[in-house]
Amino acid sequence: MWRLNKARHKARHKAGQQGGNLDELRLKRRENERALRQARRDRQLVSKRLLLNEDEEQPDVSMDTAPGGHDIVSLLHKLQHTGTEKEAHLKALSKVLRDPAAQLTFIKHENSMHLLVGLLTGSNAQCRLQAVRCLHELSHSSHTNVAPACLPATPYLLTYLSGPSTKFTELCLYTLGNMCPDSNVVREKLLAQGIIPALASCIENQRHTLAVVEAAAFTLSQLLQARDAPEKIIPIVLKSTLPSRLLSVLTPDPQFGLAPAIECAWCLHYLICSTDDNKELLAQGALSQCSSLLVSLGGAVTEGNKEDGIELLIWPLLRCVGNILSSCPEEDLNAQLTDAHLPASLCALVQAYLHTLPALARETVWVLNNLTAHSTEFCSALLTLNLVPGLIQLLPFSQGINTMILRILANIAHKKKEFCVQLMQLGLLSALCATLKMADQEMVIQSLDILFMMTVSSPVVAEEFVRQDGLSLLEVLQYNGAAEMRQRSTYLLEKHLLSYQQHITVDNMPDP
């Protein structure tokens, strides 16, 4: 994966070369992470990609050239007036445009874009390449008014998407992708200029050039994340051939790596979570493909084949499966989900990532909940595949993991009384005796809910609960501050467990 390799080299390179220690790097990463989290909270989470030159290893802005101003003007002047060496000037310009200040200077300069577009569409292939490189640098700007300034170039960029040159196409794509998040106006223009069909045919025609596929999917993902995407963009995308194209590229190529699949998976996630009704995608096999892929990835992870960045692909796939399940009617579930290994793979993923990426583990158990909610078959599978003990062992872990696990166990208990007995045999009652003592109110209430279902199911379960001294736990809860706890525990005691008391003496006879 060229991205990941580059990142690792950068870290080592920086550490070695500049004498900067890894601590500084770590600090910088943490700062960046904090900024990203804040941006997400503000619904402004945007990232752009910079395609580096072949000779570059890292996108350092440490230029030898003096800050932008004069260079831009002089370069533009040279470009306008010299016949030869345009290519060299353009190359120099692209290097200068790495600097944010220079970018602003450029767009303020009259006719600069016009000049660039002229070179972009000229007869000199090398000039076209360098011109698009300049545009690419501009597109990467964090100033939101730079992208609109590049709009004159977009019709041509779109046209070039069906061209033969890989590098050139990649640059066009990433440039367009970088421009998408910056403004409504840009997106509207791009949509009007046909970016969706252009992307669709690009992926179709270049499906064997995985670098281009990756770039196209990235660009699409930028469009799909826009705030107005559900109304303006997603309907168009769903009507196009893009969904099936994305699905067809989903399986990673062993040689090229995970990158194109990652981009496609994120696109699918944005598509699926934006609409309530995903019948189209279901019909195209989205659920079966995503789940099969999850199974094979889960298998790889379990075997220790944790390829670098594999979770970057697992994550969006989980979300696709989790959300698309809500569009899948119960009766179709088995037809759609052909891979019976899914429950086991999901449980394996939870165990694999519990300590390293708890958020991923949490999303995995969310998917398990959606899988088991309305399906007796999958509930049964969890029992017969002996996956339940592993889930019960996860009950200590908070922040959304144990509450979701209780949901899954409740889903199982809800289906059949035999399941309740089996759950009892697997130790759920003693686990509940512990969860009933937790500080988290939701855990206690959910535990009471499961307990109700289980004790109602069979006298065997009720007796066992009493035998484990569960009644005293319920008594305590009868006088808890929260009404939900009081009502449930009182109801359980009075209606169901009363008859299972083992020591009733005259003194202790309950009042009628």
Next chain:
Amino acid sequence: MLQPEALQLRTEGRDEQQERRLSESEDGNNPFSFTPQIIRLHKDHELFEDGDIHRHMYLQDLYISEAEDKPALSVSEFACHISGCSAVFSALEEYEHHYNALHRHVCCSCRRSLPSARLLDIHIQEWHDSLFTILAQKQDMYQCLVEGCGQTFRTNKHRKDHLIRIHKYPPDFRFDKTKKERGRRETKRREQKDAAMEVVDDVCESEGVCEVMCNSPSDEPEGGESMETHECEEKASTEDVLAAAQDTESTAPRKPQYSYRIPNTVCFGHGSVRGFRGRRGRRK
């Protein structure tokens, strides 16, 4: 719970008996509300935050494969759910310890916590049972506190002597805390104060042996009678348990977050399932 019509629609694969049981339980008072449901999460849901950040770190070339700072996996805490007790624990054993020490053998009438079921029984009998008082005038009703001894005595004092002479209880044992708190205990009972402290006081008050031996009803403050408290195994274990309980209770006890007090008529403890220990006859 699912409405009956909805139940019918979902009979596929569901056990008929389970349904019947569930629907039988569906009266208006049934507070249980769990139904399995598929949870949809939209793009900006907070559950998705970490994954999104991970993705964008990768896009911005900030990804590294080895996690530098391992994100903390948090573990649920345990809390004592007895109204008024705000103790929180990080381990289940601590909770059990706390509960067993402070809440298990509690007398309904005077709220004292006794170290064992047997001592609770004896306490209730000797302190709160009028019949006992009557019978004790004519027969030996005071049991020896040492399990298995079986001897009975006419008065409290006789028993005390027996414990010292035969069972070697040290005569000079003093349980100072108890002595100090005694006068204040009644006034403090209704005050809104640190729940943890309140509970501890109760126990200090009530290390079963000395109370039982002194034979004073709860409403009379203990006067001059020395807490000639005598050590016994139970007492020692109470002390240990107390110490442990004090250690494990959170150092910054929270104020009770709810004011739902347990009525005095209700009592928890071994064997008191739906009965009320120490009270004969009906509760109001």
